[in-house]
Structure formats: structure tokens, C-alpha cells
Amino acid sequence: MSKSPVGYYGPFGGRFVAETLIPALDELAEAFGTIVRGEAFQDEWRGLLARYVGRPTPLGEARRLARAIDPEGRALGKLWLKREDLCHTGAHKINNALGQVLLAKLMGKTRVIAETGAGQHGVATATACALFGLPCDVFMGSEDVKRQAPNVGRMKLLGARVIPVESGSRTLKDAMNEALRDWVTNVRTTYYCIGSAAGPHPYPELVATLQSVIGEEARQQVLDQQRALPDAVIACVGGGSNAIGIFRAFLPDAQVALVGVEAAGEGVQTTRHAATLGAGRVGVLHGSKSYVLCDDAGQIQEAHSISAGLDYPGVGPEHSWLKENGRARYLSATDDEALAAAALIARSEGIIPALESSHAIARIGDVARELAAARGSPVSVVLGLSGRGDKDLSTLLARLT
Amino acid sequence: MKRLEAAFDRGKVLVAYLCVGDPSVDESVELARSCVRAGADVIELGVPFSDPTADGPAIARASQRAIAAGGGLAATLRAARALRAAEPHVGIVLFGYYNPLFVRGEERAAKEAAESGVDALLVVDLPIEESSALRHAAAAHGVGFVPLLAPTSRGDRIGAVRVAAAEGPVPFVYYVSVTGVTGTTATDAGKAGARAAELRAAVGLPVVVGFGIDSREKARGAALGADGAVAGTALVRAIEEGRAPAARAEAVEKLVRELRAGVDEARPRASAS
Ligand SMILES: Cc1ncc(COP(=O)(O)O)c(C=O)c1O
Numbered sequence: 001m002s003k004s005p006v007g008y009y010g011p012f013g014g015r016f017v018a019e020t021l022i023p024a025l026d027e028l029a030e031a032f033g034t035i036v037r038g039e040a041f042q043d044e045w046r047g048l049l050a051r052y053v054g055r056p057t058p059l060g061e062a063r064r065l066a067r068a069i070d071p072e073g074r075a076l077g078k079l080w081l082k083r084e085d086l087c088h089t090g091a092h093k094i095n096n097a098l099g100q101v102l103l104a105k106l107m108g109k110t111r112v113i114a115e116t117g118a119g120q121h122g123v124a125t126a127t128a129c130a131l132f133g134l135p136c137d138v139f140m141g142s143e144d145v146k147r148q149a150p151n152v153g154r155m156k157l158l159g160a161r162v163i164p165v166e167s168g169s170r171t172l173k174d175a176m177n178e179a180l181r182d183w184v185t186n187v188r189t190t191y192y193c194i195g196s197a198a199g200p201h202p203y204p205e206l207v208a209t210l211q212s213v214i215g216e217e218a219r220q221q222v223l224d225q226q227r228a229l230p231d232a233v234i235a236c237v238g239g240g241s242n243a244i245g246i247f248r249a250f251l252p253d254a255q256v257a258l259v260g261v262e263a264a265g266e267g268v269q270t271t272r273h274a275a276t277l278g279a280g281r282v283g284v285l286h287g288s289k290s291y292v293l294c295d296d297a298g299q300i301q302e303a304h305s306i307s308a309g310l311d312y313p314g315v316g317p318e319h320s321w322l323k324e325n326g327r328a329r330y331l332s333a334t335d336d337e338a339l340a341a342a343a344l345i346a347r348s349e350g351i352i353p354a355l356e357s358s359h360a361i362a363r364i365g366d367v368a369r370e371l372a373a374a375r376g377s378p379v380s381v382v383l384g385l386s387g388r389g390d391k392d393l394s395t396l397l398a399r400l401t
Numbered sequence: 402m403k404r405l406e407a408a409f410d411r412g413k414v415l416v417a418y419l420c421v422g423d424p425s426v427d428e429s430v431e432l433a434r435s436c437v438r439a440g441a442d443v444i445e446l447g448v449p450f451s452d453p454t455a456d457g458p459a460i461a462r463a464s465q466r467a468i469a470a471g472g473g474l475a476a477t478l479r480a481a482r483a484l485r486a487a488e489p490h491v492g493i494v495l496f497g498y499y500n501p502l503f504v505r506g507e508e509r510a511a512k513e514a515a516e517s518g519v520d521a522l523l524v525v526d527l528p529i530e531e532s533s534a535l536r537h538a539a540a541a542h543g544v545g546f547v548p549l550l551a552p553t554s555r556g557d558r559i560g561a562v563r564v565a566a567a568e569g570p571v572p573f574v575y576y577v578s579v580t581g582v583t584g585t586t587a588t589d590a591g592k593a594g595a596r597a598a599e600l601r602a603a604v605g606l607p608v609v610v611g612f613g614i615d616s617r618e619k620a621r622g623a624a625l626g627a628d629g630a631v632a633g634t635a636l637v638r639a640i641e642e643g644r645a646p647a648a649r650a651e652a653v654e655k656l657v658r659e660l661r662a663g664v665d666e667a668r669p670r671a672s673a674s
Contacts, residue, residue: 016499016526018455020551020580022558167461173452180454185581187553284500284526285452297473298501299451 007201012317015200017287024187029202031107045099057083059221064348069365076368077378081385082218091387092242093124099210101128104191113137114193115179117172118309119151121195126160136160139178143170144308151391169302172312196239197316200287204316211245219249232257235384236360238309240316242386261360263305264332274303276315277323277330290317306335307355333362354387402545405492405520405572408442409607414629415664417441420463421480422472430483437491439654440661448477448497455525457584463637474501478517485518495519499527511538521545521572529561540569551577559603573607584634588613594626620663
């Protein structure tokens with residue numbers, strides 16, 4: 001699709017980091033090429049996905065949710081849920097964390113660090129480190145430590161150290177700043193396990209590769225069950241890992257619309273949102289050139305979302321390219337819409353979703369209506385249900401009951 | 402550029418970093434002049450950035466204060482203009498992160514830097530292979546580009562510096578003394594200076610040592626091997642601790658004199674013109 005230089009998606013990507021880290025990124029890129037693509041790694045990782053994570057995750061039809069969204073069924077024919085919420089540890093993040101921590105082990109690194117927003121990537125990394133016997137430090141904004149308390153407890157039980165970050169907005173952006181500072185200091189021994197398809201090359205490609213398992217399974221499953229490709233694939237976008245993971249397998253299927261849903265917070269017209277692709281501009285944050293939320297002076301702005309995992313003013317570079325070249329579209333959903341969507345799926349399907357995933361659920365109806373109008377018949381949609389809502393219980397209870 | 406060359410021609414160089422806008426843009430200009438009076442040859446005017454991932458807590462705090470006080474690229478360029486008007490001979494390096502320059506537009510930023518009397522740009526999160534557009538824009542306006550090397554850099558990185566120097570003006574190389582962020586105390590200045598000497602031989606350009614240079618001894622240790630030493634966090638801390646403008650200026654001058662003495666112990670410079 002692109003003839004761009006290595007590490008770029010069109011004009012997006014690259015490696016915008018301190019010189020000290022460049023050799024480490026070179027080393028990682030090489031290990032990605034030799035180890036991750038090698039048979040031994042693939043066997044071990046895929047074995048773990050099957051016997052530890054519980055893959056393949058089901059693709060299930062959500063009939064009652066579909067009718068709740070579109071009572072007459074004129075727009076939304078079939079709705080399929082790709083159940084990443086059923087993964088061990090409760091979200092897609094484990095696919096990536098197991099792969100990267102296995103890679104760290106094979107590279108001979110003796111310590112792993114990670115940033116986390118919702119805590120799902122932190123829990124996944126702590127889990128993988130427990131499994132492989134590596135010490136793990138997780139940086140987490142102090143605001144997120146508060147709103148995702150269950151995951152903080154989980155990480156501690158798993159033996160990881162959780163380091164609250166007090167700077168800036170005290171959320172994911174600041175956790176990533178702190179993780180980068182730690183990495184630049186301990187780069188010779190430490191592996192930095194990034195949790196989304198963002199950061200400097202080769203991270204976006206590495207994470208997308210590890211998360212592609214979602215879309216590979218989903219594409220086959222939907223073909224098996226409805227004997228046809230879906231009309232649309234929808235997923236939420238924070239840094240973009242679950243979305244790119246499910247999109248990748250469908251990229252060559254031009255008839256399949258790819259839709260990412262960002263967090264509109266209190267509204268994209270306000271200053272309190274995280275709609276980086278929808279309302280941001282091209283800039284450089286955390287090592288790659290991509291869309292960012294920043295002001296005219298180039299200062300990064302604080303994002304806002306009710307869901308900690310989407311509360312980030314950047315986005316992975318491949319999504320910027322998919323937006324720019326038109327292959328994917330990016331919409332957004334507000335805090336309130338996400339909450340309503342969470343309640344809807346809970347009561348219609350018996351599934352309590354993560355607040356992140358709820359953003360994608362909130363846009364299913366709009367996407368289906370638009371596509372059905374264009375195609376003249378009801379459409380089928382695959383939704384990436386990236387995680388479960390256990391971690392969000394206190395927010396859900398406070399806002400919905 | 403000529404001013405930077407002249408500084409290195411005179412002898413071992415002392416570089417002073419300030420976070421512009423902390424505590425105010427006007428005071429930063431005065432503090433820069435204090436540094437010059439006390440013996441700094443080159444001033445790094447730091448553009449405060451919201452997410453300074455290469456900086457430790459002291460400079461990160463200063464950056465936040467500076468942004469709150471109206472600091473940023475535009476204010477730093479104003480400070481450069483004022484400093485240049487007051488100090489025609491001092492070397493001025495615009496020091497910062499890439500996003501403010503990128504958002505401003507590289508061509509525009511380079512032009513404005515030149516017009517403001519800036520001699521060179523140093524962008525901590527812009528490795529050489531990503532910097533082609535900015536380097537060329539800067540070169541077109543007679544502004545240099547300062548690449549960094551680190552303890553982790555291997556031969557290919559040195560090759561990249563040579564390529565940059567062949568493509569445009571590179572006044573010196575900044576050698577980061579340790580793997581870490583600014584404000585580290587782990588610096589072995591003598592060892593870093595010795596590495597700087599090897600790098601100078603390999604790239605054929607002056608090499609200064611920065612990160613963790615906070616005392617006369619460390620300035621001397623670094624300058625024994627290197628062509629100069631950079632102090633940043635130590636100055637930022639002195640400014641943070643000072644209660645009033647006069648106290649801050651005094652603390653900065655005192656510290657810069659100490660550092661100057663350390664650099665001169667390594668090798669006295671020829672008397673300045
Ligand atoms: C359940 C869930 N979905 C989505 C995300 C957002 O990340 P990404 O966009 O990388 O999938 C997170 C992040 O924490 C998450 O926990």
C-alpha cells in the first residue's frame with residue numbers, strides 16, 4: 001500500500017526519540033525481524049494464545065443488541081461481536097504483552113517496563129512477566145490509579161510494581177513520558193513493552209503484528225458463519241492497537257468499511273475530548289509522527305475521556321495513514337454515548353463491556369444506517385469488543401444507577 | 402555559526418542551558434546575560450515543551466512553569482533576539498523538542514531563528530535520519546544543526562553525524578554523558594570527556610559533554626577530554642531556588658564562575674576578543 005521508507009506509513013511514523021534510544025530501537029527492529037517472525041517464537045506464542053489466553057476468542061452474533069439498535073432490522077442485518085473481552089486478563093492487550101515479554105526474554109533483557117492507562121496493558125504485562133519470571137515496573141498516571149483501582153490491585157498481586165505518575169494530566173500520556181525516561185536510563189537491561197500500536201518504529205508494526213491475530217480469526221469466523229465478508233468492521237481507537245489488530249486482515253477487502261471510534265469526551269467541540277484523528281493535527285509525540293492534540297505553539301494538549309484507555313492525545317501512525325488515504329474512517333462517541341451503549345449491551349446481551357469498547361458500540365447504528373442506505377439492503381457488522389468492564393464497575397455504577 | 406566557531410577557536414567552551422520563560426521571558430534574557438558575564442561562551446535557549454521526555458524532574462518542572470508564564474517557541478525566539486541585541490558575540494543555540502518546530506513549520510522556524518540571531522538548532526528528539534528537512538531549512542538560512550551522540554551510539558551513528566556535517570553546517574556535537582535524562586548525578590565526567598575525545602577524532606568536529614555537569618570538578622573532568630562542557634539542570638535548580646531576581650542572578654553567576662574555573666583548569670582559553 002505504501003512505498004514509504006522503513007518505519008513509515010505514508011508520511012506517518014518514524015523514530016523521534018533521544019539518540020540514546022536509537023541503538024535500542026535498531027536492536028528491537030532486528031529482533032522483530034529475526035525472532036518474532038521465526039518459527040520458535042511463533043510456536044511458543046501461538047501455543048500460549050491457545051492454552052493460556054483462550055484463543056481463538058468467539059465471534060458471536062448479538063441478535064438482541066442488533067434489534068435494540070435497529071428495531072426494524074432495515075439497516076443492521078447481522079451484528080457480530082469479536083469477543084476479546086473473553087481473553088485471559090480481560091482484554092486484547094494480552095496478545096501483545098505475551099508476545100513482547102517473550103521477545104524480551106529471548107533478547108536477554110532482565111527487566112520489563114510498561115505504561116498503562118486503563119490498567120489493562122499493565123495487568124497484561126504484569127501477567128506475562130509473572131509467567132516468564134521477569135521483574136515488571138508499570139507506570140500509571142495517578143488519576144488512572146484512582147479510577148482503575150481494581151487493575152492496580154491486580155498488578156500488585158501479580159508481583160509488579162505500580163509507579164504512580166504525578167506530572168501533567170496524570171494519565172496515559174504522562175505515564176508514557178515516565179516510561180520513556182526510565183527506558184533511556186536503563187536501556188541496556190530493560191525492555192520497554194509498549195501497550196498500543198504507537199511509539200517509535202518498530203513498535204507500531206510490532207504491536208500491529210501481534211494484534212493481527214484478532215482480525216485473522218474474525219475474518220475466518222465471519223466467513224464460516226455467514227458465508228460472506230461483513231460490510232463493516234468497527235473498533236474503538238485509543239492508541240489504536242485493537243483497531244489495527246482487527247482491521248489488518250480486512251485491509252485488502254475493499255468492500256469492507258473500516259471504522260474507528262475515538263473518544264469525544266464531553267464533545268469534540270469542547271476542549272475535553274480525545275478525538276485525535278477527528279480533531280487533531282499532524283505532529284510528533286512519543287516517538288512518531290502522527291495526528292496529535294496540540295495547540296498552535298506545538299504544546300501537547302491534555303485529552304479527556306471517561307475511559308482511561310482512550311484518554312490519550314496521540315494515536316498510532318498507521319491510523320493516521322488509513323485516515324489520510326481513505327481506507328478507514330474515524331468517528332467518535334461521547335462519554336454519555338459510551339455509557340448508554342454499555343448499559344444497552346449489558347441488558348440486551350448479558351455482556352458488561354469495557355468503557356473503551358463501549359465507544360465503538362455507540363456508533364454501530366449510525367454506521368449501519370449509512371451503509372445500508374448506500375447499499376440498498378441491511379448490512380452486517382463485526383464489532384471488536386476489545387475488553388470487559390470489570391475494571392470500570394465503579395464508574396459504571398456511579399454514572400448509570 | 403561563525404560565533405560558535407570562534408568560541409571553539411578560543412579554547413575549551415562553557416555552554417549554559419536555560420529554560421526560557423522560567424521564571425519569565427524577560428528574566429531569562431537577564432539570566433543569560435549573567436551567564437555570559439560569568440564566562441559562558443554559548444547559551445542554549447531552551448524552548449519549554451509540555452512533554453520533555455529526555456528531561457529529569459528539575460527541567461520538567463521548569464518547563465511547566467515556563468509554559469504557564471507564556472513560554473514556548475515564539476517567546477524563546479523573542480528572548481534570542483533580545484539576547485543577540487545585548488550580546489553580539491555570544492553563541493546562541495535554540496534547544497528543544499521537535500513538535501513546536503514542526504508545528505511552526507520547519508522553514509518558517511529556521512528563518513525566524515536566523516532572524517533572531519540564533520546560531521544553531523539542537524533538537525533532542527530528532528535523530529539525524531529524521532532531521533533532513535530541518536537541517537536543510539536551517540542551512541539555507543545560515544543556521545547550524547547540533548547532532549547528539551550517546552554512550553549507546555555505535556559506529557553507524559558516528560557515520561550519520563559525518564553525513565550531516567557534509568550536508569550542512571554542524572558547529573559541534575553534543576555528547577550525552579550517561580544513558581539517562583537531564584539532572585542525573587551518575588555522570589563520570591572524566592570518562593565522558595575521554596569518550597568525547599575519541600568521538601572528536603572520529604568525526605572531526607568539536608564535541609561537548611552534557612548531562613550531569615553540576616560542579617567545578619565535573620566541568621574540569623569533562624573538559625579535560627572534551628572541547629567543552631554543558632551545564633543545564635544545575636542552573637535551572639539555582640533559578641528554581643532563588644527567591645528574587647537579584648538572588649537568582651547572583652546564584653547563576655556564582656555557579657557559572659565555578660564551572661568556568663573548572664573548564665579553564667582543563668585548559669585555559671585564549672583571552673576573548
Ligand atoms: C479494553 C480496551 N480497549 C481499548 C483500549 C485502547 O487501546 P487501543 O486503542 O490500543 O486498543 C484499551 C486500553 O487500555 C482497553 O483496555
